[in-house]
Amino acid sequence: MIKIRNVRKSLEEMDAVENICIEVNKGSIYGLLGSNGAGKTTLLKLLAGIYAEDEGSIAIDGQPVFENPQMKDKIFFIQDHPYFLPQYTVKQMAQFYKNIYSRWDEERFEELAAIFEIDIHKKIHRFSKGIQRQAAFILALSARPEVLILDEPMDGLDPVMRKKVKSLLIDEVAEREMTILISSHNLREVEDLCDFIGIMHNGRMILEKDLDDLKTDTHKIQVAFKGPVPALFDPLKILHKEKRGSIMICIVKGDAKEISSYVEQFKPVIFDMLPLTLEEIFIYEMGDIGYAVQNILD
Amino acid sequence: MQSKTSLIKREILKTIFRSVGWVSIVYFLGLFFAIPLDIIMNSSEEQQKFLDIDNLFQYNFQLQFIFSISVPVALSVFLFRYTQVKQYSDLMHSLPVKRESIFHQYALTGIILLILPVLLIALIVLVLYQPLNLQDFYSVWEIINWVGITLLFNIVIYLAGVSVGMLTGLSAVQGVLTYIFLLLPVGLIVLVSINLPFYLFGYPGQYYMESKFEKFSPLIAFTQMNMRTPSIVEAAIYLILIVSLYFLGLQIYKRRRMEAVSHALVFPITKPIFKFCVTFCTMLLGGGYFGEMQGGMTWITAGYVFGALIGYAAAEMVLQKSWRVTIHVKGLMVYTAIMAALLILFQFDLTQYEKRIPHSNEIERVHFSESYYLYSDNDHEEPLYLKEYENIDLVRRFHETIIKGENRLAQIPGRDSVFIVYELKNGEKLVRDYRINKKEYKPFLKLIYESDEYKMATNEIYQVSADETSKITITPSGPVTKRAVITDKGDLKEAVEILTEEVDTASYEELQGIDEPYAHIEIYYNDSQKAYMTWNPSYIRFEEWLEKKSLLNDAKVNSNDISYAVAAKAKDIDINFAAGYSYEEVFEKMSDSKSSIKITDKEQIESSLRNSNGYIEGDYIIAFYFDEQRTMDIKSYTEKTVPDFIKERLQ
Numbered sequence: 039m040i041k042i043r044n045v046r047k048s049l050e051e052m053d054a055v056e057n058i059c060i061e062v063n064k065g066s067i068y069g070l071l072g073s074n075g076a077g078k079t080t081l082l083k084l085l086a087g088i089y090a091e092d093e094g095s096i097a098i099d100g101q102p103v104f105e106n107p108q109m110k111d112k113i114f115f116i117q118d119h120p121y122f123l124p125q126y127t128v129k130q131m132a133q134f135y136k137n138i139y140s141r142w143d144e145e146r147f148e149e150l151a152a153i154f155e156i157d158i159h160k161k162i163h164r165f166s167k168g169i170q171r172q173a174a175f176i177l178a179l180s181a182r183p184e185v186l187i188l189d190e191p192m193d194g195l196d197p198v199m200r201k202k203v204k205s206l207l208i209d210e211v212a213e214r215e216m217t218i219l220i221s222s223h224n225l226r227e228v229e230d231l232c233d234f235i236g237i238m239h240n241g242r243m244i245l246e247k248d249l250d251d252l253k254t255d256t257h258k259i260q261v262a263f264k265g266p267v268p269a270l271f272d273p274l275k276i277l278h279k280e281k282r283g284s285i286m287i288c289i290v291k292g293d294a295k296e297i298s299s300y301v302e303q304f305k306p307v308i309f310d311m312l313p314l315t316l317e318e319i320f321i322y323e324m325g326d327i328g329y330a331v332q333n334i335l336d
Numbered sequence: 337m338q339s340k341t342s343l344i345k346r347e348i349l350k351t352i353f354r355s356v357g358w359v360s361i362v363y364f365l366g367l368f369f370a371i372p373l374d375i376i377m378n379s380s381e382e383q384q385k386f387l388d389i390d391n392l393f394q395y396n397f398q399l400q401f402i403f404s405i406s407v408p409v410a411l412s413v414f415l416f417r418y419t420q421v422k423q424y425s426d427l428m429h430s431l432p433v434k435r436e437s438i439f440h441q442y443a444l445t446g447i448i449l450l451i452l453p454v455l456l457i458a459l460i461v462l463v464l465y466q467p468l469n470l471q472d473f474y475s476v477w478e479i480i481n482w483v484g485i486t487l488l489f490n491i492v493i494y495l496a497g498v499s500v501g502m503l504t505g506l507s508a509v510q511g512v513l514t515y516i517f518l519l520l521p522v523g524l525i526v527l528v529s530i531n532l533p534f535y536l537f538g539y540p541g542q543y544y545m546e547s548k549f550e551k552f553s554p555l556i557a558f559t560q561m562n563m564r565t566p567s568i569v570e571a572a573i574y575l576i577l578i579v580s581l582y583f584l585g586l587q588i589y590k591r592r593r594m595e596a597v598s599h600a601l602v603f604p605i606t607k608p609i610f611k612f613c614v615t616f617c618t619m620l621l622g623g624g625y626f627g628e629m630q631g632g633m634t635w636i637t638a639g640y641v642f643g644a645l646i647g648y649a650a651a652e653m654v655l656q657k658s659w660r661v662t663i664h665v666k667g668l669m670v671y672t673a674i675m676a677a678l679l680i681l682f683q684f685d686l687t688q689y690e691k692r693i694p695h696s697n698e699i700e701r702v703h704f705s706e707s708y709y710l711y712s713d714n715d716h717e718e719p720l721y722l723k724e725y726e727n728i729d730l731v732r733r734f735h736e737t738i739i740k741g742e743n744r745l746a747q748i749p750g751r752d753s754v755f756i757v758y759e760l761k762n763g764e765k766l767v768r769d770y771r772i773n774k775k776e777y778k779p780f781l782k783l784i785y786e787s788d789e790y791k792m793a794t795n796e797i798y799q800v801s802a803d804e805t806s807k808i809t810i811t812p813s814g815p816v817t818k819r820a821v822i823t824d825k826g827d828l829k830e831a832v833e834i835l836t837e838e839v840d841t842a843s844y845e846e847l848q849g850i851d852e853p854y855a856h857i858e859i860y861y862n863d864s865q866k867a868y869m870t871w872n873p874s875y876i877r878f879e880e881w882l883e884k885k886s887l888l889n890d891a892k893v894n895s896n897d898i899s900y901a902v903a904a905k906a907k908d909i910d911i912n913f914a915a916g917y918s919y920e921e922v923f924e925k926m927s928d929s930k931s932s933i934k935i936t937d938k939e940q941i942e943s944s945l946r947n948s949n950g951y952i953e954g955d956y957i958i959a960f961y962f963d964e965q966r967t968m969d970i971k972s973y974t975e976k977t978v979p980d981f982i983k984e985r986l987q
Binding site for chain 2: 113115121124
């Protein structure tokens, strides 16, 4: 659905985004990770049609976004610091968007306002940062976008609110196949939400992964043998290996069943397959690009 | 659903009114205060008698002027805030609305917000028109005129603000640049007029500077709207400006990169242009200032270097948004190279500007005087023109000699000025202005000044016919109340004849004499006309005639008017010329000084009077005490002119 091809964008004579290619399928949630200044916001603004790309192409359903109102009508962008028209109340903001976005859903707006218990007749700039962010979510979801672009959306939300927002987003995706692009500098914040993640560093995409694959693909095994360790590990794709006494701990890539049936052949005394956290996967997966990854794990 | 895709979004208009509607309201209230309220306050018959008003601009014009130059710029700044604040810009530009559509809605609504208050005020004045008898002052047409002119100016200034706003990413810069942009045409004319004479020998900067340059800036042109109505051509130019500025703004906006919000200049290409334009202007300003104040190539060059450096640094500060900037030396060097090339180019005089003198047979007539003001001063009648072939040829030869002989770099102020305007037969004008040392050109000047044509043109007495003269008054120069009056028919005729003869025979040297005239003469003739001239000390025959008629005593200051005089060497008296001085102070100092002498002998006073110069700067200073008005007059002598007895007594 979303196709970003070889996109380059320079800001102030420096490349903010370089040679980026992303494809996002309809109804999926794509997490854009990276430390500050990695180029996430620039990429999102390109996708939202605020900036024009210098090179490459950005298309949703085969159509360009920049200066294309028909396409932008299906996209909603929430900035990293939500911004509203000066002196507007939530209600006035809703009226504004209702006039601008053709798919605005007034019922949904009232429903969401009730869920979040927000006073829609109060001027938004009087709200605290967290409430302002909730207001932004309410307005965005009421616009019924096909693509929702969120720049650091979880900042300033308390854990309860985070959970509420996340489940709303997931519902929306499940219900009407909305596509979400979400940026974050923290993996843990979005790992339970995203299907795909891409890690950016210095304007480049250094890694793109299907999280489900990643989780089913990488395993931590503990084995112990009587006597010397057989050369059983050679055919396995081992990311990491360490020995604690007679127990060996390995991070192995591959299908779980294949791995266990293979190891069983050597009759280990102990053999356990343990689940891995996403964090561990990243650490083991990418030793080299450590810096970028370290940052998003903090 | 149709309305959703239409060009105009109701909610966008709403947000415009919510954010800048107040500007329009403030403008309305201001205009209401300035015009209708003023009309109402001065509506009684009694007050209307004293009103001198023939158009709407004349009600509190200063206020109207301030509104017209500030409201449109303020409106353009507040209206386009959304392009200058990053988050606001991101919000607006993420909406499914084309930039073109956003621009039209904002810019046009802005125009409407400017039009509404003016129309409302006009409507109110129309309502008041009949009941308050405003037809006694101006017609309804004047009200329409006021609306038209005000709107033309407001909209041009507003759209200038909008277009400039599209170039910059900072509201403050938008405001400042708008005013610079609006003043730039006039500023450049002034700066060039001041600077070109340094390079184009004979370039009459003042002539170009004062020739209606104010029309080139809407801000300055508006200051005259209470006195004149712009011509159709001017109005048409403003209309063209309105349309072109609107579309210029739109085109720039469409190309604007939103990521450059909060940069002083959004388009990278405008940065060097801005930097070098500022440098160029401040350079001209610096050079012009020191050139006018001090003169000489050293001062001018120093002014250029100083001005250019300051301008360059200031431009860098604006662009880098900090006063602690690193100066890009490379750019400065490129600029210096270009300026040097330009300077060398001027030396070649490619257009032969400096050498050009029209042929005698091309010239219809020529104006020749010592100052541009003698040519431009319209209070007098037509400026002096020489038409006789001989005189035209003299001026030409004089001009030729100047071009050959003068050092163009010595064009410093303080020297004598020569202003020449050739009016050619084909209708063109050739204007030149030079600074020369008059003494070096005495042969030419003597011939011109002593020519009949020149004398006829410069002396009013030639217009007087001796028979038609009804009265002559001779007012002595000095603090006395006496004056001589001639009314006798015969005397009048004689006096006019003698004075004409005196002027006829006056030599160049006498005319150039710096002595104070003895008296000012007014000749009344042809019922109501009046000729004016001065009685120069060289007119001895006139003095003799006055004596014969026993009018001399009243015609000039003499020892009878003076009770005593005090003389001193100038160096003994401490006069602070720089800080200013009064005659009373100087007189007191002279009286107190031990080295001064007091003169009471009438004959000595008489001879002291005769040789004195009418100004205070000389080797010897003398103060005459006038009894009648209990006041003093201070004059001076040089070493040469000082009477012997004073010199001796002051030894």
